[in-house]
Amino acid sequence: MKSPNRWLLIFGVVIGALALTAVALVLTLNQDSPLLPVDTPAGVVQRFILALKENDYETAESYLSAALIARQGSTPWKDYYPSNYDPPAWQATLGETIYKNQTAIVPVTLDTFHSGSPLANSVYSRSIAFTLVTENGVWKIDQPDYFWGFFY
Amino acid sequence: MSVIKRFFFYAVSLISLGMLSGGAALIITLLVDIFTDRGATSVGRGQFNAETFSMGLALAVIGGVLWAFFWRYIQKHTANDIEEQGSAIRAWYLNLVLFFALSTFISAAVEFLAGLVNGFNEYDYIADWVGRLIIAAAVWYYHHRVQAKEGQPSSAAKTLRRWYLYIFSVWGLAYLSIGLVQLIYRAVVWLPIWGDTTRVVSGIELGFAAGFGITGAFVWWLHWFRLAKGDIQSTLRQVYLYLFAILGSVIAGLTALVTTIYQLLRYALGGAPGATPVYFQFLGWTIPLLLVAATIWLYHRQVARDEAALMPSVRSSARRVYSYLMSLAGLGGLVAGIIVLIGLLLRLLIAALSTSAVAGTGGGFWQSFLSLAIALLAVGAPMWYYYWGRVNKMVAAGGIEERRALTRRFYLYFLLAAGVVAAATGLSAIIYQLLSSILQGNFGVTFLRESIWGWQCLLVALPFLFYHWSVLRADQKLGAEVTVTQKKAVTLLTTPENTALLYEKIEAKFGHKPRLLRYQPASGETIPLLTDAEVEKIIAGIETAAGGRLLLVVNGKGWQVFPYEER
Numbered sequence: 122m123k124s125p126n127r128w129l130l131i132f133g134v135v136i137g138a139l140a141l142t143a144v145a146l147v148l149t150l151n152q153d154s155p156l157l158p159v160d161t162p163a164g165v166v167q168r169f170i171l172a173l174k175e176n177d178y179e180t181a182e183s184y185l186s187a188a189l190i191a192r193q194g195s196t197p198w199k200d201y202y203p204s205n206y207d208p209p210a211w212q213a214t215l216g217e218t219i220y221k222n223q224t225a226i227v228p229v230t231l232d233t234f235h236s237g238s239p240l241a242n243s244v245y246s247r248s249i250a251f252t253l254v255t256e257n258g259v260w261k262i263d264q265p266d267y268f269w270g271f272f273y
Numbered sequence: 274m275s276v277i278k279r280f281f282f283y284a285v286s287l288i289s290l291g292m293l294s295g296g297a298a299l300i301i302t303l304l305v306d307i308f309t310d311r312g313a314t315s316v317g318r319g320q321f322n323a324e325t326f327s328m329g330l331a332l333a334v335i336g337g338v339l340w341a342f343f344w345r346y347i348q349k350h351t352a353n354d355i356e357e358q359g360s361a362i363r364a365w366y367l368n369l370v371l372f373f374a375l376s377t378f379i380s381a382a383v384e385f386l387a388g389l390v391n392g393f394n395e396y397d398y399i400a401d402w403v404g405r406l407i408i409a410a411a412v413w414y415y416h417h418r419v420q421a422k423e424g425q426p427s428s429a430a431k432t433l434r435r436w437y438l439y440i441f442s443v444w445g446l447a448y449l450s451i452g453l454v455q456l457i458y459r460a461v462v463w464l465p466i467w468g469d470t471t472r473v474v475s476g477i478e479l480g481f482a483a484g485f486g487i488t489g490a491f492v493w494w495l496h497w498f499r500l501a502k503g504d505i506q507s508t509l510r511q512v513y514l515y516l517f518a519i520l521g522s523v524i525a526g527l528t529a530l531v532t533t534i535y536q537l538l539r540y541a542l543g544g545a546p547g548a549t550p551v552y553f554q555f556l557g558w559t560i561p562l563l564l565v566a567a568t569i570w571l572y573h574r575q576v577a578r579d580e581a582a583l584m585p586s587v588r589s590s591a592r593r594v595y596s597y598l599m600s601l602a603g604l605g606g607l608v609a610g611i612i613v614l615i616g617l618l619l620r621l622l623i624a625a626l627s628t629s630a631v632a633g634t635g636g637g638f639w640q641s642f643l644s645l646a647i648a649l650l651a652v653g654a655p656m657w658y659y660y661w662g663r664v665n666k667m668v669a670a671g672g673i674e675e676r677r678a679l680t681r682r683f684y685l686y687f688l689l690a691a692g693v694v695a696a697a698t699g700l701s702a703i704i705y706q707l708l709s710s711i712l713q714g715n716f717g718v719t720f721l722r723e724s725i726w727g728w729q730c731l732l733v734a735l736p737f738l739f740y741h742w743s744v745l746r747a748d749q750k751l752g753a754e755v756t757v758t759q760k761k762a763v764t765l766l767t768t769p770e771n772t773a774l775l776y777e778k779i780e781a782k783f784g785h786k787p788r789l790l791r792y793q794p795a796s797g798e799t800i801p802l803l804t805d806a807e808v809e810k811i812i813a814g815i816e817t818a819a820g821g822r823l824l825l826v827v828n829g830k831g832w833q834v835f836p837y838e839e840r
Contacts, residue, residue, distance in 0.1 A: 128740050133654075139614055140650060146621050147542070147643045154630040167632040174635045210544065210636035214629050229632065234641050236535060242726045243613055243645070244620075 162225035162253040163215050165260045170213050170229070186254055186261035193266055210234040225260065227251040274350055274357060283366040286343045290370065292336025294408050299329030302404035309399065351423075359427025368437045370416045375441060375492070378409035379448070382488045387480030432509075438501045439513040445493030446518065450525070450569065452486025454561045461557030468550045505580045514580075515594050518573035523602045526566030527656075529559040531606065531648045538644035544637020585773035590680065593667065597684045600660035604688075606653020608733055614646040615729050619721070627718045674781045676753035685745045692738030699730025763815060764837075766790040767827035768800050774808055775825075782812055787825075798829040807832070 157164035165184050172181035182190065216228035229249045236243065252264035274282070303325050351357040385402040393399055425431040459479050504510055536555050539545055545552055574595070581591035617639070624631065668675045675681070703724045710720035748754070761783040765772060772789055779787045794800055803811070811832055815823055820836030 128736075128743065132736055132740065136611060136614070136650070136654075139618060140647065143614055143617050143621070143643055143646065147617075147639045150621070154632070157630060163630065163632075167630070170632045174633055210634070210638040210641035212634040212638040213632040214627070215632045216629055232638070234636075234638055236532075236641065236645050242729075243616060243642070244725075 157215075160260070162218050162227050162251075162260045165253060165262065166215060166227045166229060166251045169262060184262050186256055186263040188254075189261075189263050189266065223255060224263070225253045227253065274360075276362070279360060279362045282343055282347050283362050286340060286347060287366060287369065289336045289339035289343060290412070292332045293340050294336075294374075294412055296329045296332025296334070296336055298404040298408040299325055300333060300404075301407055302400040303329065304400075305403045306400035355426045358423045359425070359430050361427070361429035361433075364425070364427070364430040364433040367416055367420050368433045371413060371420070371437055372440070374409045374413035374416070377405055378413060379444070379488055379492060381405035381409060382491075383448075383481065383484035386484035386487055387477060390480030390483050391476035435501075435504065435507050435509040438496050438504070439507075439509045441492055441496040442501060442513055443517045445489045445491070445496060446569065448485045448489025449493050450489070450565050452482050452484070452489055453565050454558055455482035456486055457561040458482075458558040462554055466550065467554065505583060510580075511591075511594075514573055514577045515598060518569060519577065519595065520598045520602060522566040522569035522573070523599065524605075526563055526570065527602060527606055527652055529562035529566065531645075531652050533559045533563075534648035534651060535644050538647055539637055539641050542637070542640040542644060544640025544644060546637065585776075589671075589777070590678070593675075593678055593680050596660055596663050596667065597680050600657060600664055601684065603653050603656030603658070603660055604737075606649050607657050608653070608737065610646050610649030610651075610653050611733050612729050613642065613649060615732050616725060617642040617646055619725050619728055623718055623722050623725075626721070629718075673752055674777075676748045676751060677781065681748075682753070685741055685748070688741045689738065689745060692734045692741065695730045695734035696738055699727045699732075699734060702727030703731065761785065761815060761818075761820075762822045763787040764790060764822075764824045765827075766824065767792050768794075771800070771803050771827050774803050775811065775827075778808060778812055779815070779825075783815065792826070792828055794829065800827065800829050803827065803832075 154167075157167050159165065159168065169181055169184040172178070172184070211231060211233045214230045214232070216230065219226045219228075227250070229251060231247045231249060233245050233247075234243055235245060249265060251262055253260045254263045255261070303322060307322070347363075351363070357363065381402045385399070385406060388394075388399060388402065420434070425434050456479070459482055501510065532555060536545075536552075536559075540548060540552065577591055577595065620642070621639075664681075668681075671678075706720055706724035706727065707716075710716045710723070762785050763779050763783060765775060765779070765787040767775070769791065776787060776789075779785075792800070811825065811827070811834075814832070814834050815825065818834045818836060820838075822837050822839070824835040824837055826833050826835070
């Protein structure tokens with residue numbers, strides 16, 4: 122077999138093997154972590170994000186501090202998620218929680234997938250710092266103020 | 274007329290024509306507005322009307338007088354003067370006026386038709402559209418007549434005319450395609466089959482789709498079928514055919530196909546949980562786009578084949594350009610698929626190595642990744658394999674001449690350059706993230722995560738770079754880039770049939786396209802078709818002939834080579 126054709130065959134086999142590996146991994150692995158304890162800042166942020174995902178705004182609001190609700194009104198951001206809205210695919214990863222005085226900061230990396238630009242980077246990453254305060258011994262989200270466009 | 278004087282007269286004519294057109298359009302706008310009483314100018318009506326009228330009249334009168342004077346002078350000195358008619362400045366002037374007039378006409382026509390379909394609501398500025406339509410059509414028609422009467426008596430005039438023709442052929446075809454796809458999509462969305470959540474189709478959306486479609490159809494028909502008819506010797510026509518119509522439609526069709534496969538796979542793999550029938554509305558644009566792109570592709574491919582058949586000297590190069598373009602389109606899809614696939618695998622690896630908790634995923638994050646990678650690979654890989662295989666067969670049959678072809682050299686060096694740039698970009702991104710993470714003390718998963726894009730670029734670029742470099746090296750070893758030392762400029766005087774037999778061989782052998790002259794046989798003279806052996810003898814004869822400039826004559830008496838010099 123001529124040299125360029127041999128390389129072509131090797132490329133084909135490698136790409137086929139990589140594609141099969143990807144199919145197997147995506148279909149068999151569950152990437153979501155189990156629910157973290159609700160009495161930790163990370164557990165609260167995780168539940169808040171999952172409530173947003175399910176369009177369960179009442180539950181989502183229950184994780185917000187009274188001060189935040191007073192500042193922004195009662196979940197005005199929910200109007201930005203109409204029932205037929207199809208957000209891009211996303212993944213939220215929690216970073217190490219930082220405790221500072223009476224507050225906790227949970228860094229969240231939000232990756233959104235955009236299929237329209239395969240020759241460019243298909244994933245848009247954002248870092249969002251959630252600040253939590255304790256209210257009656259329960260961790261509540263106090264920052265950021267706005268959540269509309271969260272999954273864009 | 275001297276060049277400076279000519280430039281001065283045409284520049285002033287252009288500016289004054291702009292003033293005249295603008296002023297006349299304002300007056301027509303005002304008249305239509307008053308006549309239709311639509312109230313679009315009702316804010317401060319009296320003052321507005323007076324100011325508009327004054328401005329329009331001032332522009333029209335001053336511009337009109339200036340234009341009439343300068344244009345009359347130009348026309349007087351151009352009549353019966355072929356040199357003046359063929360001047361580059363005049364060609365620029367005429368084609369610029371035609372370009373601006375038709376551009377204005379197109380934008381006004383689209384808006385007018387959109388408003389018409391929407392039923393002209395109270396905010397539509399109909400008078401402005403009508404004013405622009407009338408003036409643009411009049412200016413275009415007058416200058417079109419001037420140009421049609423004179424023809425294109427110089428190569429500059431011919432070239433600029435072709436630029437104008439093919440720009441609007443592309444423009445018209447693009448608008449027609451967009452309009453058709455949009456119209457069908459709006460109609461599909463409007464159908465009562467999407468469950469409870471029916472998307473409302475507004476009249477203005479439908480109107481713009483109709484506006485694009487009708488205007489595009491008219492502009493394309495006028496320029497492609499009427500004005501550019503028979504212009505088969507043009508290089509710009511080949512650019513239109515191959516680069517815009519054929520490659521453009523293939524890319525549009527592939528995009529539609531990839532999107533369809535991606536969305537269906539994503540749904541099948543569970544990546545669209547809770548999807549309602551509305552999810553499938555994408556079929557409303559992907560299927561029409563596929564059909565429109567396929568129609569454009571088939572039609573233009575046939576035109577390209579038919580025209581190549583009329584010019585034997587370019588038949589094989591037309592086939593070559595087509596095969597390399599298709600190969601490039603397939604390679605684009607394949608590379609994009611591998612980029613997404615590697616991105617997915619790296620992210621899966623990071624997820625496995627990372628100690629950070631994944632708070633959640635939505636919208637089928639992993640399934641979307643996988644679906645896009647498979648869709649791109651499924652479309653790009655077979656296409657590249659087929660057309661690259663065809664290219665390899667052409668190379669096997671054509672030997673060193675095929676390897677020397679400019680299209681092949683351009684294709685290979687373009688991919689080599691793209692591969693080097695992608696690899697260098699990827700490597701730079703990786704090194705930047707590596708140094709940054711070491712200095713910040715967070716080397717590890719964070720580095721891998723931040724450098725995913727760099728790895729994607731590098732890992733995809735390297736194998737393709739290596740492969741195309743090895744193809745290029747193989748060509749070079751076989752002498753594809755050996756400079757043809759014995760360059761001879763050959764002028765060929767014979768019949769078109771014998772020209773077809775000699776043209777490519779002379780170009781390949783002596784490094785120059787021969788200059789062609791058509792032999793007019795004397796009464797009763799018959800010129801036989803050259804045999805392969807005679808062609809070889811002629812090539813050998815040119816090779817051994819003294820001098821760098823040679824006139825080859827093939828007529829009824831046989832063939833002769835004369836050395837000559839330009840005076």
